[in-house]
Amino acid sequence: MASGRPNQLFRNKTAKIAAIPMILTAMVVFIGGTGWTVVYSFTKSKLLPKLEWVGLDQYERLWNTNRWIVSIENLAVYGLSMLVLSFVIGFLLAALMDQKIRFENTFRTIMLYPFALSFIVTGLVWQWLLNPEFGIQGIVRDLGWENFAFDPLYNADLAIFGVMLAALWQGSGLVMVLMLAGLRGIDEEIWKAARIDGIPTWKTYLFIIIPMLRPVFITALVLITSGIIRVYDLVVAQTSGGPGLATEMPAKYVYDYMFRAQNLGQAFAASTMMLLAVLVVVVPWAMMEFGGRKND
């Protein structure tokens, strides 16, 4: 008297119905939306999207636009220095915090709180701190060094580093926390063994601990990189891309062409380039992280 075998499609029916929002998000927004943008990057869309093919024209124009080239250069400079500094500062702070110090919670709270703040708030505070008249430069001059110059936000050569200073303030605590978690995950006995072998602390870090932290480094790398490529709010709040084009970024290029210049084709081509950049980082990582596991 067994009830009829349920149709395969309706087995686990509730579970499937409950998964509809997830399926829609994955298929319609993430796959569909991304595909749509890529497809329309090959069209002549201006104010409204329309399917008039122009081949690679948008990309050609993109790479011939000075503002885009400058944005990419800015992103490269900002990204590389941000990456290196995030790692170095994050790791050094984590190593400091790992010395069985007192008030560890207090120090961690202090280093991490900026991460709770929005990029808008971060940008505005640092805009004020770096104000040449009243900010750091003004104070040093008041102290007697009349020729002291520190006005990154008004100097086209330095502006990008002014943005970076703010970004590091906001995000380095996160890197520190990640790396500290990694350090704490390392077996105590490794340290005991190194102590008995008489290996100096710095050597232990360099040759034993850091290689063991590879997974944490990779996670941090992926997080920092995708954050770098997305950087938008911070620049809008702190410099609005200026002075001149000194702090323009690709994400801002996309936004401006999409909603201001009403040149959708350009915006789609630019965002497709951003997607490519992310894929270059994420796909190898995903293959390592998830692909390798099947062979274990």
Place this chain on the structure above:
Amino acid sequence: MTDIATATAAASIGLPEETRTDDGPRGPRPVRALSRRNIMLYGTLIVVSIYYLLPLYVMVVTSLKGMPEIRVGNVFSPPLEITFQPWVKAWGEACTGLNCDGLSRGFWNSVRITIPSVIVSIAIASVNGYGLANWRFKGDNFFFTILIFGAFIPYQVMLYPVVIILREIGLYGSLTGLVIVHSVFGMPILTLLFRNYFTSLPEELFKAARVDGAGYWGIYFRIMLPMSLPIFVVAMIIQVTGIWNDFLFGTVYTKPDFWPMTVQLNNIVNSVQGVKEYNVNMAATLLTGLVPLVIYFVSGKLFVRGIAAGAVKG
């Protein structure tokens, strides 16, 4: 050093090594609180802490000064005369290009955006995670993988298609539309968080509940929910700070009437009209940062746990 000293001491009296009990080091090794190592360690930590704390300090002191005092002083000097006028103005009178309601309008908009967005996004994501952990069906992992990949796609790529979708269903520019957007873009990280949590619960509990006759929703509400309060708090922290701090979606998907606090703040501070009132700007900035800051300081360790959860770990 001490080892050599005791060894020579013992040798000089001519005692065999084993009987060396009276002199030489004994008991705990002496610890000096002010060793060079400690001075360097804590010195560095304090300098670093100043770098992190300075902007907060500057925001506070600037927001409590009058404009005349700002013009003559520097950003670090404490206010000679404390005034709350900038706070009042930032809250109720400061002008954007469009209106002069101050931040209060943005604050209430942010509240109206954040509360439903947090509830809806967590409800959807927790059910996703529960399904992925306990009610597997063919293909579910495929959708989940896409979802996780979606977390890395730059928002700019999906910005315009979402505009079109919202316009098609008539929600473009509305609060509901923005709630949907936040639920969609918050889904990857939250689903991952909940999936990992529910997977870590013993599977036998789920089996026992099935033998006891509970179904999909019965197990979710009666067994899983009551066991998972901490992870819901973590998810709430992630979402409240994330949504409150959002700027991009707020500008793209709402009308100026519904602009959240961050957008309102940026418009006040970076509006080019009139004289720059730095004290009002800083008060406004602080006000905007207040909600996430309070959450951060109250939640403490859970916030750290939320961050660790965000650090994608399959």
Place this chain on the structure above:
Amino acid sequence: MHSVSIRDVSLNFGAVRVLEKLNLDVGEGEFLVLLGPSGCGKSTLLNCIAGLLDVSDGQIFINGKNVTWEQPKDRGIGMVFQSYALYPQMTVEGNLSFGLKNQGVPRAEIRERVDRAAKMLQIEPYLQRKPAHLSGGQRQRVAIGRALVREAGVFLFDEPLSNLDAKLRSELRVELKRLHQKLAHNTMIYVTHDQIEALTLADRIAVMKGGVIQQLADPHTIYNRPSNLYVAGFIGSPSMSFLDGDIVAKGDGHVFRIGENEIPLDGYVADNAIRPEAEAVFGVRPEHVEIVPEDQESASAIYPGTVDLDEPMGADSLVWITFAGQTLSARVDSSRRFSPGEKVRLGFNLSLASIFDKQTENRM
């Protein structure tokens, strides 16, 4: 009528075949133990009976009803898990009554059944406590109680004692046996990898490996007449010694030849016809080996050996001996001591030994 019947059940996970056309009948009131190493499919089979896993092929009957496609709750079973799986946010009483509430049993009856189960398992004092405030043994009693209140007639146990320490485990083992005596009409299917549990509790044991039942028999038969090499090696601790050799026809009967020694198979209890001129394995348990010092006269211990190692284990000692170039162990009273290198003579209790065909690995 059989209480639980399994007919040709197979289960595949992708390309992996976890259960292979299994057949099993469990009588009413029987205590059946599924025994095997981890990964042998025993827990999988139990989950299939419970309805927590769908079978790929075959049928499952419980109390005469085909339940192959039924939900777990409709199968008439109660289940006890290794990790207890108590709902942490509910009291003991809540845990016991959750399933009954889902079934829509009237409140008064729930009360009555919970009280009865609590009394039987002596957990009445803890009814209002949360599982976190119970000891391991108490938790396991509650878990058993949760299966008991369903009054289902079929109990499924999934390694219920594995999480307990050794002392508590042996106590609860005795209690389970008592419980089964009290609930004489209740069928119990019990999964474990612990042979002591299997041997003490079971009416019948099904030894499993690779998704196949290797032998299904009462504990005595399993222990003394294992049907193949695998079962022989898996059951018994310390385990059976195996000696390679071959069978030779001699006179009316056969002998097992190992090196220059010939062991006549006169008292041997055969399952299958003994095939002469075959390579075979002689299996003997340590307690069925007799050893005497070389200079002592003995009618039964006549084969020469050399002591390797004397391993005291409390009440008795395990003596490792080299015999014809192969190693075997013997169990002796711990008051007898042997030193390495000592020459001894060996004897075997043929009526409790087993001989396996080297090719088929089955008992002869």
